[in-house]
Amino acid sequence: MATTVAAPPAPGPPASPLIDAATLSRPRRTRVPLPRWLRRLAGPALVVAVWQLLGALGQINPRILATPSQVAVAAWQLAKDGELESNLLASLQRVAVGLLIGVSLGVLLAVLAGLFRLGEELVDSTMQVVRALPALGLLPLIIIWFGVGEAPKIALVAFATACPLYINTYAGIRGVENRLVEAGRVLGLGRLGLIRHVVLPGALPGFLVGLRFALTSAWLVIIIAEQLNATSGIGYLMNQAQAWYRTDIIVLGLLIYGLLGLLADALVRLLERRLLVWRRGFNGA
Numbered sequence: 001m002a003t004t005v006a007a008p009p010a011p012g013p014p015a016s017p018l019i020d021a022a023t024l025s026r027p028r029r030t031r032v033p034l035p036r037w038l039r040r041l042a043g044p045a046l047v048v049a050v051w052q053l054l055g056a057l058g059q060i061n062p063r064i065l066a067t068p069s070q071v072a073v074a075a076w077q078l079a080k081d082g083e084l085e086s087n088l089l090a091s092l093q094r095v096a097v098g099l100l101i102g103v104s105l106g107v108l109l110a111v112l113a114g115l116f117r118l119g120e121e122l123v124d125s126t127m128q129v130v131r132a133l134p135a136l137g138l139l140p141l142i143i144i145w146f147g148v149g150e151a152p153k154i155a156l157v158a159f160a161t162a163c164p165l166y167i168n169t170y171a172g173i174r175g176v177e178n179r180l181v182e183a184g185r186v187l188g189l190g191r192l193g194l195i196r197h198v199v200l201p202g203a204l205p206g207f208l209v210g211l212r213f214a215l216t217s218a219w220l221v222i223i224i225a226e227q228l229n230a231t232s233g234i235g236y237l238m239n240q241a242q243a244w245y246r247t248d249i250i251v252l253g254l255l256i257y258g259l260l261g262l263l264a265d266a267l268v269r270l271l272e273r274r275l276l277v278w279r280r281g282f283n284g285a
Contacts, residue, residue, distance in 0.1 A: 066248035071255065074248040083237070088256065090232040094150065094225075095218050098157025102214060105158065106165025107207070113166075114173030114203070115195065124170065131163040135221050139228070148229040153222065160221040164213035172206020173199055208272050215264040219257050 048068050054060050055067030062070060078084035109127060112119035135156055146152040176199050184198045226235025234253045241249035 063245050063247065066251055070248045071251050074246070075252050078237075078249070078252070087233050087237045090236075091222060091226065091234045092260075094153050094233065095157055095222055098154040098222075099161050099214065099218050101154070102158040102161030102218075103165050103211070106162035106210070106214070107169055109162075110166045110169035110173065114170045115199070127163070127166050127170075131167060135160040135217070136224055139224070143229075153225040153230070156221045156225045157218050160217040161214035164217060165207070165210040168206045168210030168213065169203055170206075172203030172209075175206065176202035204275060205272075208268055208275070211271075212265060212268045215268065216261055219261045219264075223257060 051060075052068045055062065055065075055069075060067070066074070075084065109123050113123040113127070114120070138159065139152070139156065142152045142155050146155055180198050180202065181194060184194045189197060222233070223235050223238075226233035227239040230236040230239075234256055238250050238253035241247075241253075
């Protein structure tokens with residue numbers, strides 16, 4: 001029987017190497033990554049630069065909108081006179097007291113409605129109605145109840161912060177998976193043990209979300225509250241500046257409120273990283 005022998009492959013050009021000599025001899029560029037906080041500041045810095053440029057070119061009337069340099073000069077003058085510090089401390093004190101009352105009340109009601117069926121029937125329907133009421137719409141009634149001193153401002157902050165705390169904490173409690181509750185019962189946990197080790201830790205993400213909304217609501221409400229029958233505070237400072245068309249002080253007050261809100265949000269994010277180390281979420285592509 002004849003045997004067929006396959007012919008050897010025809011010689012071809014040698015395969016090109018993956019990395020040629022020029023690539024090997026080329027110096028590699030080392031990329032220095034910028035910190036994330038610095039990259040996040042790039043957008044606001046660009047807005048401020050364009051804002052200042054338009055003001056310097058005369059495209060923006062300073063009586064309508066002051067430039068960033070004018071705002072900085074106004075901040076320096078108010079800080080040197082001590083007026084900025086005293087009004088800032090007054091605003092911080094009102095927000096702190098109102099936030100403490102609102103957070104305590106919102107969490108207490110959420111725990112009662114989330115853990116007990118009777119509490120849900122008595123509390124949840126009422127809170128669903130209350131949260132639909134505009135906080136600033138209650139201002140005339142709150143002034144009638146508490147007068148024109150510090151009490152109505154603190155009451156507005158407490159009302160604005162209690163509702164988001166209640167909604168998110170209640171949803172967090174009722175969102176705990178039944179499998180975790182059943183596992184706790186199998187391990188021998190009683191009612192208090194389930195609440196302490198399963199339900200409340202499971203509701204912690206919802207509470208932190210509610211706290212973030214509450215902090216934002218507190219600063220939004222205090223802006224208006226301090227412009228009505230107030231003798232101190234950043235809102236009072238802005239109201240006085242409006243009479244003299246001092247847009248630099250008005251913009252300064254808005255920037256202070258924005259920075260305080262950003263600082264409060266960063267604090268909640270820090271709490272999330274410390275308290276929710278067990279939860280791994282999507283951090284972006």
